[in-house]
Amino acid sequence: MVALRQMHIQVITIFRTYSTVMRKLWMLVCMGTVHLTVNAQYVADSTFIKRIADNMLESNTAHDYLYHLTKRIGGRLAGSPQAAAAERWGLQVFQQLKADTAYWQPCMVPHWVRGGKDSAVLVYRDNFDITRTQVLNCLALGNTIGTGKQGVKARVIRINHFDELETYKAIIKGNIVFYNAPFEQTFIETFKAYGKNATYRSTGPSKAARYGAAAVMVRRMTHAYDNHAHTGATVYNDSFPKIPAVAIGLKDVALLNQLFDGKRQQPFVHLFTNGQMLPDTIGNNVVAELRGTEFPDEIITIGGHLDSWDVAEGAHDDGTGIVQTIEVLRVFKALGYQPKRTIRFVLFANEENGTRGAKAYADAAKQRNEKHVFALESDAGGFTPRGFGITASNEVFEKIKSWASLLAPYYGNNIVRGGGGADIAPLNRAFNTPIAGLQPDSQRYFDLHHAITDVFEAVNIREMQLGAVNMAALIYLVDKYGL
Amino acid sequence: MVALRQMHIQVITIFRTYSTVMRKLWMLVCMGTVHLTVNAQYVADSTFIKRIADNMLESNTAHDYLYHLTKRIGGRLAGSPQAAAAERWGLQVFQQLKADTAYWQPCMVPHWVRGGKDSAVLVYRDNFDITRTQVLNCLALGNTIGTGKQGVKARVIRINHFDELETYKAIIKGNIVFYNAPFEQTFIETFKAYGKNATYRSTGPSKAARYGAAAVMVRRMTHAYDNHAHTGATVYNDSFPKIPAVAIGLKDVALLNQLFDGKRQQPFVHLFTNGQMLPDTIGNNVVAELRGTEFPDEIITIGGHLDSWDVAEGAHDDGTGIVQTIEVLRVFKALGYQPKRTIRFVLFANEENGTRGAKAYADAAKQRNEKHVFALESDAGGFTPRGFGITASNEVFEKIKSWASLLAPYYGNNIVRGGGGADIAPLNRAFNTPIAGLQPDSQRYFDLHHAITDVFEAVNIREMQLGAVNMAALIYLVDKYGL
Numbered sequence: 001m002v003a004l005r006q007m008h009i010q011v012i013t014i015f016r017t018y019s020t021v022m023r024k025l026w027m028l029v030c031m032g033t034v035h036l037t038v039n040a041q042y043v044a045d046s047t048f049i050k051r052i053a054d055n056m057l058e059s060n061t062a063h064d065y066l067y068h069l070t071k072r073i074g075g076r077l078a079g080s081p082q083a084a085a086a087e088r089w090g091l092q093v094f095q096q097l098k099a100d101t102a103y104w105q106p107c108m109v110p111h112w113v114r115g116g117k118d119s120a121v122l123v124y125r126d127n128f129d130i131t132r133t134q135v136l137n138c139l140a141l142g143n144t145i146g147t148g149k150q151g152v153k154a155r156v157i158r159i160n161h162f163d164e165l166e167t168y169k170a171i172i173k174g175n176i177v178f179y180n181a182p183f184e185q186t187f188i189e190t191f192k193a194y195g196k197n198a199t200y201r202s203t204g205p206s207k208a209a210r211y212g213a214a215a216v217m218v219r220r221m222t223h224a225y226d227n228h229a230h231t232g233a234t235v236y237n238d239s240f241p242k243i244p245a246v247a248i249g250l251k252d253v254a255l256l257n258q259l260f261d262g263k264r265q266q267p268f269v270h271l272f273t274n275g276q277m278l279p280d281t282i283g284n285n286v287v288a289e290l291r292g293t294e295f296p297d298e299i300i301t302i303g304g305h306l307d308s309w310d311v312a313e314g315a316h317d318d319g320t321g322i323v324q325t326i327e328v329l330r331v332f333k334a335l336g337y338q339p340k341r342t343i344r345f346v347l348f349a350n351e352e353n354g355t356r357g358a359k360a361y362a363d364a365a366k367q368r369n370e371k372h373v374f375a376l377e378s379d380a381g382g383f384t385p386r387g388f389g390i391t392a393s394n395e396v397f398e399k400i401k402s403w404a405s406l407l408a409p410y411y412g413n414n415i416v417r418g419g420g421g422a423d424i425a426p427l428n429r430a431f432n433t434p435i436a437g438l439q440p441d442s443q444r445y446f447d448l449h450h451a452i453t454d455v456f457e458a459v460n461i462r463e464m465q466l467g468a469v470n471m472a473a474l475i476y477l478v479d480k481y482g483l
Numbered sequence: 484m485v486a487l488r489q490m491h492i493q494v495i496t497i498f499r500t501y502s503t504v505m506r507k508l509w510m511l512v513c514m515g516t517v518h519l520t521v522n523a524q525y526v527a528d529s530t531f532i533k534r535i536a537d538n539m540l541e542s543n544t545a546h547d548y549l550y551h552l553t554k555r556i557g558g559r560l561a562g563s564p565q566a567a568a569a570e571r572w573g574l575q576v577f578q579q580l581k582a583d584t585a586y587w588q589p590c591m592v593p594h595w596v597r598g599g600k601d602s603a604v605l606v607y608r609d610n611f612d613i614t615r616t617q618v619l620n621c622l623a624l625g626n627t628i629g630t631g632k633q634g635v636k637a638r639v640i641r642i643n644h645f646d647e648l649e650t651y652k653a654i655i656k657g658n659i660v661f662y663n664a665p666f667e668q669t670f671i672e673t674f675k676a677y678g679k680n681a682t683y684r685s686t687g688p689s690k691a692a693r694y695g696a697a698a699v700m701v702r703r704m705t706h707a708y709d710n711h712a713h714t715g716a717t718v719y720n721d722s723f724p725k726i727p728a729v730a731i732g733l734k735d736v737a738l739l740n741q742l743f744d745g746k747r748q749q750p751f752v753h754l755f756t757n758g759q760m761l762p763d764t765i766g767n768n769v770v771a772e773l774r775g776t777e778f779p780d781e782i783i784t785i786g787g788h789l790d791s792w793d794v795a796e797g798a799h800d801d802g803t804g805i806v807q808t809i810e811v812l813r814v815f816k817a818l819g820y821q822p823k824r825t826i827r828f829v830l831f832a833n834e835e836n837g838t839r840g841a842k843a844y845a846d847a848a849k850q851r852n853e854k855h856v857f858a859l860e861s862d863a864g865g866f867t868p869r870g871f872g873i874t875a876s877n878e879v880f881e882k883i884k885s886w887a888s889l890l891a892p893y894y895g896n897n898i899v900r901g902g903g904g905a906d907i908a909p910l911n912r913a914f915n916t917p918i919a920g921l922q923p924d925s926q927r928y929f930d931l932h933h934a935i936t937d938v939f940e941a942v943n944i945r946e947m948q949l950g951a952v953n954m955a956a957l958i959y960l961v962d963k964y965g966l
Contacts, residue, residue, distance in 0.1 A: 053671070054669045186536065223945050225944065411671070441867045441924065463924075466671070
């Protein structure tokens with residue numbers, strides 16, 4: 001009995017050992033297979049992304065597209081002949097690249113015109129009490145009204161912070177409010193400085209008008225060592241009178257501050273601007289599609305905005321985003337990539353002073369009950385890439401982050417929370433679509449943002465192309481694996 | 484007995500439980516203390532580095548130093564009056580910043596002069612068999628001899644790779660070898676393309692002379708879309724005749740290749756260059772010290788090279804490295820930082836065509852039996868930083884890498900193996916000193932390297948300053964914790 005029982009136990013032990021071993025072996029095989037599969041996928045993805053990069057870096061097309069858009073067409077504010085030319089060009093490019101379909105998506109856009117040269121002359125007394133004049137570098141802010149032919153000649157009231165409007169309210173009426181809040185130099189991510197300061201440009205005129213100001217001057221927001229002004233949108237609050245508003249260059253700001261700091265509190269400025277808001281007109285989003293082979297109803301959007309301010313060539317804002325978008329289509333076609341999902345390439349209309357293109361795109365998506373699974377925008381300049389900012393659920397964020405090592409060779413691996421773009425934000429609001437924004441290095445952006453320095457020559461083609469490589473890679477990964 | 488024994492066991496159990504709990508508690512306290520200490524140190528380091536960054540980003544000094552060095556002094560090749568002016572300026576700056584000591588360290592340097600304008604005229608037959616001429620954008624390579632007043636007029640032999648010298652040896656004699664190896668576009672780290680290609684510039688002339696070539700033309704190594712040539716050092720092999728050598732711009736290279744590809748294999752070039760190597764002259768490393776308070780004999784070196792090629796302003800190569808080095812001293816003084824170890828700030832002489840300053844510095848260190856614990860160079864351009872390349876033991880590498888999160892807010896956290904700089908490499912060879920090189924983004928570097936485009940305007944001051952922030956931070960950490 002004992003022997004039998006022992007044998008029995010032995011058999012059971014052997015069997016158990018055997019099955020444990022087999023189970024472990026089987027697990028190892030499974031894990032190995034999974035591991036091998038994962039690894040093979042990683043190699044395949046990495047290889048495909050390298051093909052994207054090689055193709056883009058060895059091609060001149062990005063250079064040629066940007067040259068045409070900036071030098072041949074130029075600044076292209078909504079409603080301008082240049083905006084229309086850019087729309088025609090964009091459609092033609094999409095057709096030449098043999099997208100499955102390419103079309104205009106019309107929308108009504110605001111039509112602001114600068115109307116002539118902006119001018120500001122400072123009149124002040126020097127240390128010898130002699131009256132002096134100094135022409136200030138200025139640009140009227142976008143959407144603002146003009147001063148009329150007589151201009152506005154008035155005393156300048158320096159306001160360092162919105163709070164001071166209340167402090168100085170007794171002397172603001174009829175005078176020119178000069179917002180002197182400095183652009184933060186110590187924020188490493190320069191868009192944070194912009195986030196803090198841009199409100200003086202966008203809401204400052206109406207806030208001053210509330211106290212009866214005749215006009216507004218804001219400091220240029222820049223890290224550059226020059227005296228250029230900038231433009232950029234003002235949004236009037238309809239509760240208060242619309243008043244003219246300009247930005248002025250920082251060397252002129254320094255002169256003004258010298259006068260105020262020297263207690264010669266009576267500088268005057270004679271301001272002439274000619275801005276005018278004409279009736280809304282027709283603009284177009286330019287759209288191309290590669291139709292999905294497996295999930296054609298799932299839409300991935302990639303884009304930038306085609307319009308730009310009038311004063312320069314809209315090279316970094318947002319010519320580079322446009323060219324990157326086109327380059328992603330071009331390289332997908334060149335490599336014969338057939339997406340599982342439908343990829344929409346969108347050159348948005350009127351981002352700068354209305355975002356009407358963005359609204360039209362989201363509205364149409366709602367009407368058609370489209371399924372928008374992801375959207376990516378490039379509108380932070382064509383500088384050397386650092387990564388992507390993501391607005392999405394934790395799960396989606398972590399999934400995108402898990403691809404970072406595939407983007408690292410192209411410097412796109414810094415995946416952070418928050419970000420997207422003004423043109424795709426409505427998709428996120430409407431459908432909770434995960435959205436992403438390319439984040440290039442931001443050190444040079446405010447050297448040229450909305451200023452006359454935003455020209456073709458300020459773009460390094462390789463930096464722009466590296467951004468496009470990362471955009472194509474991310475779109476490819478989202479298309480392949482879903483979110 | 485049983486009761487007693489049970490009591491005994493209970494007491495022992497309680498005691499054991501008590502001591503286990505106490506031991507665990509004690510361990511927690513210890514770990515907590517260690518954790519708190521580590522955390523407090525981290526906060527202190529992070530705070531100090533933020534003070535460095537704030538100070539640098541709010542200061543104009545980096546801009547002003549670079550402006551003086553590039554615009555007021557200009558290109559400053561060893562032996563030139565500009566090099567001497569730069570040495571005087573550097574010493575003066577160090578003295579003004581109240582370094583503990585500042586001095587010149589003299590050394591003999593080569594004295595090459597360009598001697599006049601370089602010229603190359605292509606003579607070829609067009610499709611209608613009409614003889615045409617085309618002036619080529621060219622620059623004589625540094626250290627090369629001139630062509631003499633008659634110039635060199637000879638047939639051009641295209642060589643795509645060194646291997647082809649043997650293939651074409653029958654026709655090379657008396658003719659001009661045109662090295663046509665293209666600069667790699669697909670390497671994301673552009674210095675790798677340089678590493679692969681620069682040998683045609685440095686060793687190509689002597690390799691062609693071995694086969695009796697009369698002169699050499701090399702392609703410019705660049706990613707730029709322009710037709711500028713570059714200069715840069717050639718190193719003659721004394722076994723073969725010295726022959727003139729130039730680089731030519733890429734649009735001219737394209738024309739030459741059209742001729743060769745069109746089988747009109749007989750383009751001629753008429754070349755004039757005037758280079759001359761004069762007798763060695765005196766140059767100086769410019770050195771400043773902050774003496775260590777605890778370990779004054781342990782020396783940390785930080786530097787860049789003060790010389791530059793003659794054709795431009797030596798802005799990125801290496802004006803920015805010089806200014807960053809000065810800025811680290813300035814900010815340490817401004818913040819009242821007293822280093823534990825001795826920090827040497829060195830503006831090296833003659834990196835470009837001899838590295839004699841580097842040798843003199845290492846030789847003096849050997850003679851004085853100095854203890855060099857770390858050296859850091861910035862000589863890869865003043866672009867937005869990405870990290871540091873480290874040549875050191877695994878242990879030292881890992882220690883430096885452990886500081887990455889402190890550098891991350893300033894984009895200096897990509898710590899990789901390999902790197903340093905031509906001026907500090909001799910220290911590594913002599914003492915096995917760990918060396919590091921700042922690694923800025925490299926996309927734009929070869930747009931301007933050794934070309935007329937390397938001017939002040941090509942530098943973004945914030946990008947340069949961010950590099951200096953990371954350099955100061957790394958020196959601070961090495962000084963505080965040792966390696």
